[in-house]
Amino acid sequence: MESVLEKIAEKEEAIIEEFALFDDWMDKYEHIIGLGKELPLIEDGLKTDDLLIRGCQSRVWLHAKMENGIVTFTADSDAIITKGIISLLVRVLSGQTPAEIIETDLNFIQHIGLKEHLSPTRSNGLVSMVKQMKLYALAFRTQQNG
């Protein structure tokens, strides 16, 4: 268990290092915007209301599948900054087992100074998205155990 959890920790560490390069907010946000633009879009067919997480401000679509015990997330948002942060969450949580996803508390968001975006008052759908990612993981684990 410990060794797999490290995988998430390593990914988080890499992101923290990546963000340590920026000393002002502008560079940091430009980087997030860049990430948002790069994020592979969720297939249009998957941008259905079923997969929509309605934030008050921006909308988020999240899709999850599990193959050979590994979960893959794809996601999208109509706002670029939201999408950039989604890409970080997807980078950390995709390719992990359901158990790892359930366990992690995603501390890196705070370390890179983006915690405000995961505040419920931002209403951008990200809080619900993280919750939804964990719920998918729980469902997949139940599937595995069943």
Add this chain to the structure above:
Amino acid sequence: MSELLTDIDAIRAQFPILKREINGKPLVYFDNGATSQKPQSVIDTISRYYEFENSNIHRGVHTLSQEATSAYEDVRKKVQKFINAEHSHEIIFTSGTTGGINLVASSFGEKLVRKGDEILITAMEHHSNIVPWQMLCERNGAHLKVLPISKEGEIDIEEFKNLIGPKTELISLVHVSNSLGTINPIKEMIEIAHKQSIPVLIDGAQATHHMPVDVQDLDADFYVFSAHKMYGPTGVGVLYGKEELLNDMTPYQGGGDMIKSVTFEKTTYNELPYKFEAGTPNISGGIALGAAIDFINSIGFDFIEKHEAELCRFATSQLRDIKGLRFIGTAKERAGSVSFLLDGIHPYDTGVILDKLGIAVRTGHHCTQPVMNFFEIPGTVRASFAVYNTKQEVVKLVEGIDRVKRMF
């Protein structure tokens, strides 16, 4: 009357929060449509109340209660004068605009709206002037009819006339739209409604700080507004209602203060305005609303209207030059705000970057989702103005938008 205050620096100096820096930049506060900032006099009134006068009103024989009661009741008279109501007992203190509309939807609606009746609103209403009526319609089997708006964000008077029918029981209209800035021709609309003896409620949440309101001149049957959008505290609002209508309505909530006598068999209700004011009210807030009205009067609406119109004009002319910027809401008669979208940039993204620059705007649907659906947009960026805003701040907003555009 003492000399009116018309120096913007002196006005700004009264608002301690305007000295704050946000993300290392001087605060530019353009979210006044959501709530305005409070002058020192309002803040002081609240603390002075708790330091010197705090006690429960209306029932106490002791000095503190007498003082607090008369301070609170003086504000009722002040509000009466502020909106030129005929009687001070037509001024009902509420928790805010939403509270006022819910009161009318419940007390007027339950008694006078029946199955098959219609309530008419416009397509530019705030959720607060939609949902209470929807809930009433669900309870009573009435229908909610909606007057559409044009792409400029205006209603059509002829269409309004056509939508009024024999089953229309009540019309509820926004005075100034919070998401579009449109000033509706409410006086004319009220006159049309009254020809068929239909009462009209006006949602004045976005009006009372921008322009003088005279409920008798408008002949409004109900007029509701919030203290916190007019430099006063949150949690206090006013429902003005014509005496005759208010007398006809059943109480909204039961409890203390609203009764004349209570036995287990029968309760008789108190007179206006107390019939609608169950429970201990927001006493400090009510008294501070008085200080907010004093603040507005110390400047005067002549200056407020002129200054804010100038800001709106300046903002519109500056923003118009920005390539890819589209205004949402271009009605001829507008007040208090400009709403816009940047081509290809989500309002959330715009709001986040502007915040980093110390500029507070509102982004999103502004609690008017039907308006956003009509324009087929996810939301807008809204800059809304108060008397303390300056052209220099508008310039900062324009520079901020330039920055946003370069980043996306």
